[in-house]
Amino acid sequence: MEQTVSINQFGDALKNTSPMPLYEKKSKEKSSYDYFQELGDTLVKSLKDGTSPLLPNKDGFVDLQPAYNASKNTKTEGLTQIMLLTKKAELNAPTAAFVTFESVKKAQEAGVECKIAKGSKGVTIPAVDLKNWSEIKFKNTWFNFSQVEGAEALKAFLDAKMTEQYKKDVQYINEHYPNSTYKEKKNPADFVMNKENLKAMPLNEKTEEPYQYLAQVLNAVNTGRKLYVTPEQAEKFKNKAVEILTAEYEPGKLDKAAIMKLSVSAENLYRKNKEMLQEYSQKKEVAQESPKKETPKKSRPAPSYERER
Structure with a gap:
């Protein structure tokens, strides 16, 4: 049976209600550009205070x-390497080993007594x-081992997991590809990730831009070398990097992606020069193996970190 509502009842109901909001609730989730800005601010602070x-x-x-992922014993790259090195310096940590929050969580689930x-x-x-920087594929929150309680137990767990996976990989390769050299490779758990840098190299005197400077830092870190930098070169890099990382594309609007632009350019230059050096080295080896050739091809000169024109 239908019930009717009087005009008075309807009016009373309206008095006790509020109108439907016409605005959309803003998402509290951070965008990739929010993260980039935080990273840029961190780097600027460390450059300004000299740390x-x-x-x-x-x-x-x-x-x-090199800052490395302790769950795989692999060096981190690009922006991650730059920011983890910065974090290590901030903490004055004795180790360059880092681990993600997820790795710590998995270890805890496996019964390891460890925590941040x-x-x-x-x-x-x-x-x-890389074609759409606003699209986050995933994100990692990294912690230095000095920030982990029960770090030794965590390391033992991670080493055991690496060894277990290594044995599985070797067994699979041996069964399916018996002539492969994979079995000769070392267990990642046995890698020595920190070695004294005995060799040194100077910063290219024609270095002009911060990304060129960073590319050479990445090269030094990955090849186990010290990079000699004059006070003038260091000051120039610091001032230009801070200028780029604090630049506004419109009055009052920071370029939040500045650190991403800087790190991607540095990584690309580093990789390009690495490939050229490998190509140069291969040609040199071929030339040495074929000394009887009357007119060997002229080898490409070793690449430099000069600014591209």
Whole structure:
């Protein structure tokens, strides 16, 4: 049976209600550009206060151990390497070993007694689509091992997992590809990730832009070398980098992607020169193996980090 509502009842109901909002609720989730800005601000602060590991020590050398992922014993790359080195310096940590929050969580689920120390702040780095930086594929929050309680137990767990996977990989290769050289490779758990940098190289004297400077830092870190930088070169890099990272594309609007642009350019230059050096080395080996050739092809000169024209 239908019930009717009087005009008076309808009016009373209206008095006790509020109108439907016409605005859309803003998402509290951070965008990739919010993360980029935080990373850029962190780097700017370290450059300004002189604690950045990207600047030379008193002896004139940028002498760094690579920041690495302790769950795989692999060196991190590009923006991640730059920011984790910066975090290590901020903490004055004795180790360059880093682990993600997810790795710690998985270890805990496996019964390992470890946890992130209370009050510790990690470094969150988003992995984005290189064609669309606003699209976050995933993001990792990294912590230095010095921020982990039960770090030794965590390391033992991670080493055991690496060894287990290594044995599975070797068994599979041996069964399906018996002539492969994979079995001769070393167990990642046995890798020595920190070695003293005995060789040194100077910063290219024609270095003009911060991304060129960073490319050479990445090269030094990945090849186990110290990079000699003059005070003038260091000051020039610092000032230009801060200028880029604090630039506004419109009055009052920061370029949040500045650090991404800088790190991607540096990584691309580093990789390009690495490929050219490998090509140069291969041609040199071929020339040495074929000394009887009357007119060997002229080898390409070793690449430099000069600014591209």
